[in-house]
Amino acid sequence: MTERDRDEMLAAIGVDSIDELFRDIPPGVRFDRELDLEPALSEQEIVAHLEELAAKNVDTGSELSFLGAGIYDHYVPAVVDAVLQRGELLTAYTPYQAEMSQGVLQAIFEYQTAICELTGMDVSNASGYDGTTVAADACYVAKHVTGRSRVVLAETLNPQVRQVVKTYAPGFGLEVVEVPHRDGVTDPDELGEAARDAACVIFQQPNFFGCLEPAPDLAAAANDAGALPVAHIDPVSLGVLEAPGAYGCALAIGEGQAAGNYQAYGGPHYGFMAARSDYVRRMPGRIVGETTDVEGRRAYVLTLQTREQHIRREKATSNITTNQTLLALAGLVHLSWLGPQGLREVGETCMSLGAYAKEQLGLPLAFADRPTFKEFAVRLKRPARDVIRDARAHGVHPGYAIGRDYKGMDDVLLVAVTEKRSPADIDRLAHVLHEARA
Amino acid sequence: MELLYEKSKAGRRAATLPNYDLPAAEVPEDLRRAEPPRLPELAEPELVRHFTELSTRNFGIDTGFYPLGSCTMKHNPRVNERVVMLPGFKDLHPYQEEDGAQGALELMWRLQEILEEVAGLDACSLQPAAGSQGELTGLMLMRAYFEDIGEGDQRDTIITADTAHGTNPASVTMAGYKLEKVATDARGNLDVDDLRAKVDERTAGLKLTNPSTLGLFDENIEEVAKIFHDAGSLLYYDGANLNAVCGISRPGDMGFDIVHINLHKTFSQPHGGGGPGGGPIVVRKKLEQFLPVPAVVKDGDAFRLDHDRPKSIGKVRGFTGPFGVFVRSYAYIRAYGPALREMSETAVLNANYLLAKLRDAYDLPYERLAMHEFVLSARTLKREHGITALDVAKRLMDYGYHPPTIYFPLVVPEALMIEPTETEPKERLDDFVDAMRAIAEEAAASPEVVHEAPHGRPVRRLDEVRAAKRPVVRYAFDEPAVV
Secondary structure: OOHHHHHHHHHHHOOOOOHHHHOOOOHHHOOOOOOOOOOOOOHHHHHHHHHHHHHOEOOOOOOEEOOOOOOOOOOOOHHHHHHHOOHHHHOOOOOOOHHHEHHHHHHHHHHHHHHHHHHOOOEEOOOEOOOOHHHHHHHHHHHHHHOOOEEEEEOOOOHHHHHHHHHHHHHHOOEEEEEOOEOOEOOHHHHHHHHOOOOEEEEEEOOOOOEOOOHHHHHHHHHHOOOEEEEEEOHHHHHOEOOHHHHOOOEEEEEOOOOOOOOHHHOOOOEEEEEOHHHHHHOOOOOEEEEEEOOOOEEEEEOOHHHOHHHHHHHOOOOOOOOOHHHHHHHHHHHHHHHHHHHHHHHHHHHHHHHHHHHHHOOOEOOOOOOEOOEEEEEOOOOHHHHHHHHHOOOEEOOEEHHHOOOOOOOEEEEEOOOOOOHHHHHHHHHHHHHOOO | OOOHHHHOOOOOOOOOOOOOOOOOOOOOHHHEOOOOOOOOOOOHHHHHHHHHHHHHOEOOOOOOOOOEOOOOOOOOOHHHHHHHOOHHHHOOOOOOOHHHEHHHHHHHHHHHHHHHHHHOOOEEEOOOOOHHHHHHHHHHHHHHHHHHOOOOOOOOEEEEEOOOOOHHHHHHHHOOOEEEEEOEOOOOOEOHHHHHHHOOOOEEEEEEOOOOOOOOOOOOHHHHHHHHHHOOOEEEEEHHHHHHOOOOOOHHHHOOOEEEOOOOOOOOOOOOOOOOOOOOEEEOHHHHHHOOOOEEEEEOOEEEEEOOOOOOOOOOOOOOOOHHHHHHHHHHHHHHHHHHHHHHHHHHHHHHHHHHHHOOOOEOOOOOOOOOOEEEEOHHHHHHHOOOHHHHHHHHHHOOOOOOEEOOOOOOOOEEEEOOOOOOOHHHHHHHHHHHHHHHHHHHHOHHHHHOOOOOOOOOOEOHHHHHHOOEOOOOOOOOOEO
16 A cells, blocks of 8 residues: 555545544553564565475375375366366355356356265255264254254264264254274164164265275165164265165265365365255255346356345354355366266276275285275284384375274274375385385 | 256266276175266366356456455465465375474464464464354353353353344354344444343353444443453354454453454455355463364474363364465465554555545445444435345446445345455545445436346346245256256
8 A cells, every 4th residue: 555545545534544543442452562473474485484384294295195084185187276276266255146156156056966966866055164064064954854853973984073073962952872883884773773763874985994884774774763864975986886865865965075175184175965855945055046037047046045044043054154165166177077987987996996905915904894995994913003103114104093083993004095096006005014014 | 158067978078097907896786876977078178168167257356346345355365375285285184194294283383373362362273164163163162161160051142243143143053052132232332231131140152243244343342341251251252354453452352252263354265256264263261171172282393283182172173174274374474474453454444445435425324433344325225216235236246346245234224334355455446436426326317227237247137036936956957956
């Protein structure tokens, strides 16, 4: 701001100084010193400073990584970066004014369609925060739909997801029950028993151990008990694995990161939520609908807003407003880049690489009889944490130590293989694990 | 414009994938997908053109002035987009061991320190994903605190202002609290008498935005804080309007115990068409033990995640929060340094300048200086010419502006809530003034032009009733998709 502009503006306002603009702030709460922050940096100094911080991290480009456990190193195509840097999309906000926002509105409509297609559902919202909060959202929906106040979580559901549901539960007036796994998967009878009088059942496919759950049987068991079956799914698996809508789920939710988002130390990513049409008016968050303008042209608009906080306030279906639209857009671009064929191929490649890795590693599988998708658990001769430390000394991060979340599994390592890990990478992992006396 | 799905042709694709020449792995028959998802099938040139065309049908801050009140639509410096794409940030797995994530942990710890200083409070958690989640987290902290001191059952009510954002009452319900609303007085402050009558031993706390959604600083804030603290209650600060007061007045000094900060507003995370955001919370020392896990802490020269917080409310989101948002906001703040105050000063100067230039063309419900935003009313235009706030908003589009927030706060009829932010130069503000005044004149001279606006956008006014009555929320392909 030039000094002249400032003086002209102050004169137009009718005050003598900037300070006078703040005269309504009582003197007792005025801040009377300078903020104790580090000195200002020029643009190039900011870049240098952040490069220095970034260099203290070991990313999946500089260490051969087999970490997964919910966040995956899938390939993000260049078109995703290109689209996300379009300033008209990047620097817009929630499309309250449809005439100014047809681009974002149509993109969300296309995203909703993609999520419905993937999951076999009728309706999708515009995104939730991540794969954990959409699970809490699903419980809230289920509570209102069924009038029941207990939710059942499979123990094979991602531990972070379970933690977040438990954090939300007291406010929602919900009791949380967990069903233990049997040899790496959930037993449908046991789940069905727990689902009596429950609002919903949430299970994960593929589950946290990488195993394929008997998902159709789990959904049927929940339905028989009158609880809503909710599948927490990996979107990348849905080219090869059956859609939850096809086996009777009421809601399909999940972490979207694997489709189109970088790992980014855990965020920002997007959670997706899709449902049968019966539940559309209980859905949380933004939903875009098709309509026409006064000249009859097809157009898109935020719809069913009477569910939302800015209209319904304390009676809203959720408090969410800012969501994860940009990350969901990345998901749409990635899924469109892949197409149905590409999505299936990515899934098949992950499974083939997984089979190859199991064979090359030659380690006992924690759950030997269970088919897996892109991740599997192996039992080591010593604690996984020690093996991870030793392998990292050779530039390989071999996976996730499941014992961080599950008792009695300190010697179990969860190995994730995406299409970015070549057979040669897997050979190197096998060699390093062998050296590490895994 | 056609949808991706309408441009799709079976067999087309953009993706190329590595062929590792491995045997196919079997998917168990009963779990194998029967029908492939009908995802778009396009080659890359048409895919890129599609999204480019969508972008031309959208309006961002990069396109022009975007005075959407309460949303703080400021410029997003491009250097922030560059640094967030550094491989050490974007390709870092959240379960990387702490010795391989020291830079990320240090950045978060530094950002926490900054936010504590700006808020005037003692401890910070970056975990909440957005302002609304920060609010909900704050209420969970209140519950944990009162349960810890044995007043959990007794304190069941949260008080909000009638000018509050819709997220405030919605969060109160989601947190399992009862809601009580307090009126606004003639000067736009909380009605202290009404407040006094409503605060008692059942009150868990207050949720307040200050400056309020009217863009007015509550002149009685010290007294308000005393009423709550005397009753043993806590005060929650909705940081949606923090852009007005950075380095000028701190929520902690005003008496607030819990604050959320919208990183996408005050600290310039691009809004992305609706998100992502970031909603860190900053609290007084006595509440630190209840913050979400893990905490990011400094031990000597090293940084680590502390999961050992037995009284923590738990986790509200995955991992440690939206890290990419932290990178951008940290870079943004470092560009200001201790002069962050100038950001707020300019935001407030810009708002008051617009107010001064527009106050005689529209109604001004509260005769006071504004903070970073202000609320006008189109009620005279409506009464005299039948032109509503909605009409004014739509007509602004024809002049090349994104409209302000309209019909909010609810206490002002025909509200137009205008927030210019600090990143607009005087010429831009002058042009906007000319447009607003021209519309006020058009309302008298040719109201039909205003009433039928916009005329120059890709679409005109939409049939929103139809969209809600017969919702079509996905592409139909060849089947009816009405839900």
